[in-house]
Amino acid sequence: MKRTVLSALLAAFAVIAVAQTTRLSGILTDNSGATIPFANVILYQQTDSVLVKVETTDEAGTFVFRNISAGTYRLQASYVGFADLNRNDITLTAGAELELGTLALAPQAIELETATIKAQRVLVEVKPDRTVFNVEGTINSAGGDGMSLLRKAPGVTVDNNDNINVLGRAGVLLYVDGKRLPLTGQDLTNYLQNLSAEQIDRIDIITNPGARYEAEGNAGIIDIRLKRDKSMGANGSVNLSASQGKYNRTSLNASGNYRNKALSLFTTIGATDGHVFNKIDFLSYQNGLLINEIDHIFNGWQNANIRFGADLFLGKHHTLGALITANALNGERRIHNRMTIGKQTTPGQTDSILIANNFSDNTIRQSTYNLNYRFDNGQGQTLNIDADYGRYRTTSERLQPNRYYDAGEQVLLTEITNYFDTPTDIDIYTLKLDYNLNWLGGKLGIGGKLSQVITDNNFQFFDVIENTNEFNDIRSNRFEYDEKVYAGYFSYDRPLGKKWNFTLGLRAEQTDATGDLQAYRAELQEPPVELNYLNWFPNAGLTWQLAPQHMLALAYGRRINRPDYNVLNPFNNQLSELSYEKGNPFLQPEIVNNLELGYTLAYRYNFKLAYSRTTNQITRLIAPDDIDPRASFITWDNLAEQKIYSLNISAPVQVRKGWNAYFNLSGSHLDNQADYGNGAVVDVQAWTYNIFQQHTIDLPAGFKGEISGWFSGPGVWGGVFRYETSWSLDLGLQRKFLEDRLNAKLSVSDLFYQSGWDGYSEFNGLYSVGGGRWDSRRVALSLSYNFGNENVKSRRRKTGLEEESNRLGE
Numbered sequence: 001m002k003r004t005v006l007s008a009l010l011a012a013f014a015v016i017a018v019a020q021t022t023r024l025s026g027i028l029t030d031n032s033g034a035t036i037p038f039a040n041v042i043l044y045q046q047t048d049s050v051l052v053k054v055e056t057t058d059e060a061g062t063f064v065f066r067n068i069s070a071g072t073y074r075l076q077a078s079y080v081g082f083a084d085l086n087r088n089d090i091t092l093t094a095g096a097e098l099e100l101g102t103l104a105l106a107p108q109a110i111e112l113e114t115a116t117i118k119a120q121r122v123l124v125e126v127k128p129d130r131t132v133f134n135v136e137g138t139i140n141s142a143g144g145d146g147m148s149l150l151r152k153a154p155g156v157t158v159d160n161n162d163n164i165n166v167l168g169r170a171g172v173l174l175y176v177d178g179k180r181l182p183l184t185g186q187d188l189t190n191y192l193q194n195l196s197a198e199q200i201d202r203i204d205i206i207t208n209p210g211a212r213y214e215a216e217g218n219a220g221i222i223d224i225r226l227k228r229d230k231s232m233g234a235n236g237s238v239n240l241s242a243s244q245g246k247y248n249r250t251s252l253n254a255s256g257n258y259r260n261k262a263l264s265l266f267t268t269i270g271a272t273d274g275h276v277f278n279k280i281d282f283l284s285y286q287n288g289l290l291i292n293e294i295d296h297i298f299n300g301w302q303n304a305n306i307r308f309g310a311d312l313f314l315g316k317h318h319t320l321g322a323l324i325t326a327n328a329l330n331g332e333r334r335i336h337n338r339m340t341i342g343k344q345t346t347p348g349q350t351d352s353i354l355i356a357n358n359f360s361d362n363t364i365r366q367s368t369y370n371l372n373y374r375f376d377n378g379q380g381q382t383l384n385i386d387a388d389y390g391r392y393r394t395t396s397e398r399l400q401p402n403r404y405y406d407a408g409e410q411v412l413l414t415e416i417t418n419y420f421d422t423p424t425d426i427d428i429y430t431l432k433l434d435y436n437l438n439w440l441g442g443k444l445g446i447g448g449k450l451s452q453v454i455t456d457n458n459f460q461f462f463d464v465i466e467n468t469n470e471f472n473d474i475r476s477n478r479f480e481y482d483e484k485v486y487a488g489y490f491s492y493d494r495p496l497g498k499k500w501n502f503t504l505g506l507r508a509e510q511t512d513a514t515g516d517l518q519a520y521r522a523e524l525q526e527p528p529v530e531l532n533y534l535n536w537f538p539n540a541g542l543t544w545q546l547a548p549q550h551m552l553a554l555a556y557g558r559r560i561n562r563p564d565y566n567v568l569n570p571f572n573n574q575l576s577e578l579s580y581e582k583g584n585p586f587l588q589p590e591i592v593n594n595l596e597l598g599y600t601l602a603y604r605y606n607f608k609l610a611y612s613r614t615t616n617q618i619t620r621l622i623a624p625d626d627i628d629p630r631a632s633f634i635t636w637d638n639l640a641e642q643k644i645y646s647l648n649i650s651a652p653v654q655v656r657k658g659w660n661a662y663f664n665l666s667g668s669h670l671d672n673q674a675d676y677g678n679g680a681v682v683d684v685q686a687w688t689y690n691i692f693q694q695h696t697i698d699l700p701a702g703f704k705g706e707i708s709g710w711f712s713g714p715g716v717w718g719g720v721f722r723y724e725t726s727w728s729l730d731l732g733l734q735r736k737f738l739e740d741r742l743n744a745k746l747s748v749s750d751l752f753y754q755s756g757w758d759g760y761s762e763f764n765g766l767y768s769v770g771g772g773r774w775d776s777r778r779v780a781l782s783l784s785y786n787f788g789n790e791n792v793k794s795r796r797r798k799t800g801l802e803e804e805s806n807r808l809g810e
Contacts, residue, residue: 035061211505442494
């Protein structure tokens with residue numbers, strides 16, 4: 001027995017000794033013969049696609065895999081700006097040293113799908129058609145949410161009303177997993193604040209989408225991609241995060257995956273509980289009055305969500321998929337609104353004080369359903385068919401007492417109490433087809449999309465008299481918005497020789513929309529607003545590899561931004577009797593022409609110069625009320641024209657071994673022009689800039705540290721609001737335990753509490769100056785545990801990756 005055991009051990013040691021001499025190597029170059037440093041090279045098992053090892057090329061473009069067991073493998077090489085290279089059926093025998101020679105990567109066309117490699121990824125990847133913000137790779141995302149991550153994303157800014165801008169341009173379209181999210185305004189803010197950062201894998205920022213994307217969104221598309229593991233076998237993870245600022249937030253998320261050669265199942269379940277506060281302070285000069293308005297806003301919520309999907313692999317070329325998501329939120333909102341009213345001639349004296357404490361309960365119920373069929377013959381011919389239905393239901397019930405006091409706030413002069421019941425129902429139907437094939441030495445894409453969005457907004461206004469809600473049929477309405485879009489497109493890209501590549505595309509969209517404002521009194525009824533128009537959206541791109549490690553890219557695109565139900569409904573949504581917002585049913589869609597010139601140095605340093613011109617720019621304006629000299633309101637209108645010039649620079653830098661940094665600098669010049677008559681003129685020009693940086697440092701004892709922050713210069717939000725500088729600094733620490741299955745992150749966000757905003761606006765006789773702060777300084781702890789045999793095995797095979805190369809992905 002002892003001899004048998006000894007013989008087995010000796011045989012095992014002999015096999016290990018032989019395996020350690022096995023070697024696989026090669027050199028990566030571009031099509032001009034120049035070597036490609038720091039490219040990703042991944043080795044998979046040929047039979048089941050299990051990841052074996054990841055390496056990067058050195059400065060000479062050479063990669064080496066050592067200590068590989070005998071077997072048959074598949075090799076994949078990838079780098080920014082190039083199509084992935086795949087080599088199948090690589091057979092290694094025990095003790096062999098196989099040299100693959102020179103492998104050339106082909107330039108990538110402008111319209112790319114982002115490929116995600118499940119290894120250590122850099123924070124930001126700049127690809128030909130998009131910028132990828134790899135959320136999973138940053139420590140400081142711990143305890144955060146979707147909105148806080150967008151504030152950190154390169155080229156993205158979020159204004160004081162949570163409006164999202166890209167490269168200084170408003171009108172961005174938000175997607176989740178490639179599906180358009182129809183929410184806007186406060187509903188969108190609530191959704192993003194309840195989307196845990198631990199559920200997000202990456203954020204794709206597409207500033208100039210191609211023809212196969214819908215043309216909506218002047219600033220392009222932001223696509224939030226949720227986590228999904230594609231490893232073979234069964235695996236999963238559990239994440240618990242908690243953060244503390246003025247108030248606490250907690251979230252618990254779990255995910256599971258199972259995949260074999262015939263079937264893939266995946267699910268995510270999450271729950272959050274959180275509270276946040278905002279403080280807004282404005283001083284307004286209007287009609288000879290001096291009004292100081294202070295708002296203390298408290299939001300609390302409980303949220304639960306689930307996501308379940310399945311892919312059935314029908315042979316080698318066919319895949320049938322289904323995806324269901326559901327989200328339920330219950331929230332409360334408390335606003336303490338205080339306005340002191342006086343005369344400009346006697347600024348130290350107060351005439352009266354209005355206190356309006358708002359109490360509202362809100363719910364969101366959201367569910368989406370997707371069926372997908374995909375055909376891929378492996379030779380460039382693909383067909384993708386998607387059918388989607390989205391159902392969104394929101395409710396809001398709000399009580400608002402308006403109490404007027406004397407200057408000493410001792411005597412109650414008058415009290416007017418209102419109650420609002422404002423449910424909103426949204427139904428979305430879409431059918432989309434995309435077909436691609438190789439044609440005339442290039443790639444041809446054709447497709448179409450049918451979509452319908454039905455929105456039903458019921459705004460019910462009640463006067464509260466002696467604790468009884470009496471319906472006010474003059475100030476109530478029902479607004480129904482039905483939008484149908486019929487779209488078709490073609491795109492074509494191909495190389496022109498070894499150094500040039502071009503892309504052409506054209507998309508046509510026919511829009512039929514009806515906004516029907518139904519009054520509760522016949523004499524107040526107005527005819528529906530009908531919108532019927534056909535728009536053409538061309539796009540073109542040209543890339544030139546002018547020299548090894550030097551590439552230029554020129555891109556043009558035309559896009560549209562249609563007004564949504566929130567900005568069309570003229571219902572007065574009041575914060576108090578003297579402060580409200582209302583929509584504009586006569587808004588026209590805005591059209592933008594975007595032109596971008598990009599330069600890439602050494603395949604990693606990226607420079608982008610952009611110009612955009614927008615006609616009928618939809619913008620947010622603050623103006624005095626026409627009837628009550630004390631009141632002011634926010635509304636939306638079309639600017640005649642907006643021009644933006646912008647520059648964006650991104651640079652990953654290895655300071656030294658174990659210290660990687662990323663820098664992003666964006667700057668823009670904005671010019672807003674409009675004349676509404678009677679002295680209401682918009683003539684605003686402003687420069688602005690934004691700097692983002694992140695440093696990741698390997699520390700002793702297996703710790704990893706992270707320092708990140710942003711600085712935003714002065715600029716303009718909406719049409720006329722000029723904001724001042726703001727900045728934020730975040731710190732993070734990470735350590736993995738239990739053979740990398742347990743990941744612990746500790747972070748501090750907005751350490752110096754400087755991410756608030758300050759500014760002023762001047763329009764149509766109203767001058768306002770003010771600022772706001774929110775619960776941005778927080779300490780967060782996140783714990784993630786990964787389980788499953790295949791998951792653990794795959795992670796063990798990646799052990800040593802960080803030690804062998806700190807430059808992965810640069």
